[in-house]
Amino acid sequence: MDDVIVVGAGPTGLTAAVDLARRGVSVRVLDGLDGPHRGSRGKGMQPRTLELLDQLGVADRLVSLGVFDLPFRHHRADGTVRDTPRNPDLDAATADPTTPWRTSMLIPQWRTEQVLRERLAEEGVEVSFGTRVASLSQDEEGVEVVLDDGSRLRSAWLIGADGGSSTVRRQLGVGFLGETHEEVRLLLGDAEIDGLDRDHWHQWAADGPLAGTGAVFFALCPLPATTTWQIQIAHTDPERHATPELLTELVESLGPRVHVRRVEVASDWRLNVRMVDKYQVGRVFLAGDAAHVHSPAGGMGMNTGIGDAINLGWKLAAVVHGADPALLDSYTAERLPVAAHVLGLSGELTGRQFWSRTSEQLRDTRGLGITYRTVSDAGSGPVAGDRAPDAPLVDGSTLFVRRRAADWTVLAFGGVVDGVDAPSDLPGGSVQVLDADALAADGTLREAYGADDGTVVVIRPDGYVWSRSAAAVSV
Ligand SMILES: Cc1cc2nc3c(=O)[nH]c(=O)nc-3n(C[C@H](O)[C@H](O)[C@H](O)COP(=O)(O)OP(=O)(O)OC[C@H]3O[C@@H](n4cnc5c(N)ncnc54)[C@H](O)[C@@H]3O)c2cc1C
Missing domain, CATH: 3.30.9.10 (D-Amino Acid Oxidase, subunit A, domain 2)
Known part of the structure; x- marks a missing residue:
C-alpha cells in the first residue's frame, strides 16, 4: 500500500507528488489520459510560484524555457498598433535581492508539466497514465480507489488533483459552489x-x-x-x-x-466560477482546479493549484512520518481564503484590457503577497504566516538556495545562535539553525526580516514564517 495516491497528473498533482516523494513518502500518481496533456493552457507562471518550485529544484530549468518580457501588441481597426509592456509597474531598474523573480513568466503548461514529470522521475516515480479513477471509499486506515477497469488500489491518504470536473470531489460529495x-x-x-x-x-x-x-x-x-x-x-x-x-x-x-x-x-x-467549502474529508484532500475554478484573467489558476500542493506537501509528509494529523487542518484554513480571494480578483479582471488593470491588481496576481497570517498587526518584519523573503549570502548564494539544505530553517540574529536549539514544537523534518549575521552578504537579510539582536525567525518547509521571537533562546 502506498502512503499517498495522487489522482491527476496536471501541475497540481505533479507538484504534490514531487514534494511528497522528495520527503520520503511513497506516492503513486494516476491519470486517466493516455499520455501527457498537450495544451498550453496555463502559460502565465507567477513569481511566487517560481519561488515555491525553486525549492523543488526546477525553477532554473523552467526559467531557461520561459520568457519574462513579451510586450502586448494591440492591433487597432485602422491598422495601427499600440505596444504595452506586460509588466508596466515593475520594469528592469527595480531589482530586489529579497525577491528573485518580480514579474510573471510565460511558459506553456505542457512544458511545466514535462519539467515536473522529469523531476518526479528523479525521485523514482513515473505517472501511471491510462488509469482513470471511477470511485473511491475510505475507512479509518486508508482510502481505496476503483479504477475504470475494475481493479482496486489502496493508500493511507489520497489527493484529488483531478481538475474542474473532479471525480474525487464528486465521490466525496463536496459541493462546487458558484x-x-x-x-x-x-x-x-x-x-x-x-x-x-x-x-x-x-x-x-x-x-x-x-x-x-x-x-x-x-x-x-x-x-x-x-x-x-x-x-x-x-x-x-x-x-x-x-x-x-x-x-x-x-x-x-x-x-x-x-x-x-x-x-x-x-x-x-x-x-x-466555483469553489469548494472544504479541502479535506477524512483521509482525502482536494487541490487545484478540483477545489477552485475561475477565469484565466490574471493567470492564477495553475499557480493557485501549485500553491495548494506546496502547502499540503510538507504537512502530509510530516503526518505520514508520524506527526499529529491535526496539522492537516491548517491546509483548508490557509488555502481556502486564498482561493476565495483569487476567485474575486480574477472576476474583477475578466473582460478588462490588460493595460487598464491597476498596479495593485497586477501585483496581487503575482502571489508574493499571499499570507497565512492570523494577526493583523504585522510589526516591523514578517510574522507567522508571511512569505519568508530571500537575501544574498556571503558565500555568493542566497537564503532560498540555503533553505534547500533542510526542511526547516531557523535564522538567529545578533550572535545568539549558540543559545538557539531547534524549536521543540516543530512537527518533524530536518532543521538547520543559522547564524544569520555571519551568513548575510550585507544588510538585506536583517532588513528583510525586520530583525534586531536576539530575533529568531523559524521558516517553514514551504517558505512561510512559522514563528518569530525576540527571545534569544526559546522560539
Ligand atoms: C485559456 C486558459 C488560460 C489559462 N491561463 C492560465 C495562466 O496563465 N496561469 C494559470 O495559473 N492558470 C491558467 N489557466 C488555468 C490552468 O490551466 C488550470 O488552473 C490548471 O490546469 C489546473 O491544474 P490542475 O493540475 O489542478 O488540474 P488539471 O490541469 O485539469 O489536471 C487534472 C488531471 O486530472 C486528470 N483526471 C481527471 N479526472 C481523472 C480521474 N477520474 N482519474 C484519473 N485522472 C483524472 C486529467 O486527465 C488531468 O490530467 C488557464 C486556463 C485556460 C483554459
Whole structure:
C-alpha cells in the first residue's frame, strides 16, 4: 500500500507528488489520459510560484524555457498598433535581492508539466497514465480507489488533483459552489502560424479584421522555446466549437500574410466560477482546479493549484512520518481564503484590457503577497504566516538556495545562535539553525526580516514564517 495516491497528473498533482516523494513518502500518481496533456493552457507562471518550485529544484530549468518580457501588441481597426509592456509597474531598474523573480513568466503548461514529470522521475516515480479513477471509499486506515477497469488500489491518504470536473470531489460529495457563465466562452488552440512576429503577444478587439467573425476578442501568443502559438478567441456562441478548420479560418481572417501551418490542439472553454467549502474529508484532500475554478484573467489558476500542493506537501509528509494529523487542518484554513480571494480578483479582471488593470491588481496576481497570517498587526518584519523573503549570502548564494539544505530553517540574529536549539514544537523534518549575521552578504537579510539582536525567525518547509521571537533562546 502506498502512503499517498495522487489522482491527476496536471501541475497540481505533479507538484504534490514531487514534494511528497522528495520527503520520503511513497506516492503513486494516476491519470486517466493516455499520455501527457498537450495544451498550453496555463502559460502565465507567477513569481511566487517560481519561488515555491525553486525549492523543488526546477525553477532554473523552467526559467531557461520561459520568457519574462513579451510586450502586448494591440492591433487597432485602422491598422495601427499600440505596444504595452506586460509588466508596466515593475520594469528592469527595480531589482530586489529579497525577491528573485518580480514579474510573471510565460511558459506553456505542457512544458511545466514535462519539467515536473522529469523531476518526479528523479525521485523514482513515473505517472501511471491510462488509469482513470471511477470511485473511491475510505475507512479509518486508508482510502481505496476503483479504477475504470475494475481493479482496486489502496493508500493511507489520497489527493484529488483531478481538475474542474473532479471525480474525487464528486465521490466525496463536496459541493462546487458558484456559477457557470454560458456567455463567456473561448475557442482555444495551439498552432504553428506564419506571418506574425514572435516578439509580441498579439491582440485584436472585435472591430477591424474580426468584424463579422463572431469573435469578441482575439489573442495570439508565441510560446517560448517552441514553434507554436496559443490561440485564444473569445466569443458568446454556444453552438460554436473549436476545430482545427475553424481555428485556421479565424486566424487566417486576420490578414493575407497570416497562415496556419498546423493546429496541434483545439478545445472549447467556458467560464465557471466555483469553489469548494472544504479541502479535506477524512483521509482525502482536494487541490487545484478540483477545489477552485475561475477565469484565466490574471493567470492564477495553475499557480493557485501549485500553491495548494506546496502547502499540503510538507504537512502530509510530516503526518505520514508520524506527526499529529491535526496539522492537516491548517491546509483548508490557509488555502481556502486564498482561493476565495483569487476567485474575486480574477472576476474583477475578466473582460478588462490588460493595460487598464491597476498596479495593485497586477501585483496581487503575482502571489508574493499571499499570507497565512492570523494577526493583523504585522510589526516591523514578517510574522507567522508571511512569505519568508530571500537575501544574498556571503558565500555568493542566497537564503532560498540555503533553505534547500533542510526542511526547516531557523535564522538567529545578533550572535545568539549558540543559545538557539531547534524549536521543540516543530512537527518533524530536518532543521538547520543559522547564524544569520555571519551568513548575510550585507544588510538585506536583517532588513528583510525586520530583525534586531536576539530575533529568531523559524521558516517553514514551504517558505512561510512559522514563528518569530525576540527571545534569544526559546522560539
Ligand atoms: C485559456 C486558459 C488560460 C489559462 N491561463 C492560465 C495562466 O496563465 N496561469 C494559470 O495559473 N492558470 C491558467 N489557466 C488555468 C490552468 O490551466 C488550470 O488552473 C490548471 O490546469 C489546473 O491544474 P490542475 O493540475 O489542478 O488540474 P488539471 O490541469 O485539469 O489536471 C487534472 C488531471 O486530472 C486528470 N483526471 C481527471 N479526472 C481523472 C480521474 N477520474 N482519474 C484519473 N485522472 C483524472 C486529467 O486527465 C488531468 O490530467 C488557464 C486556463 C485556460 C483554459
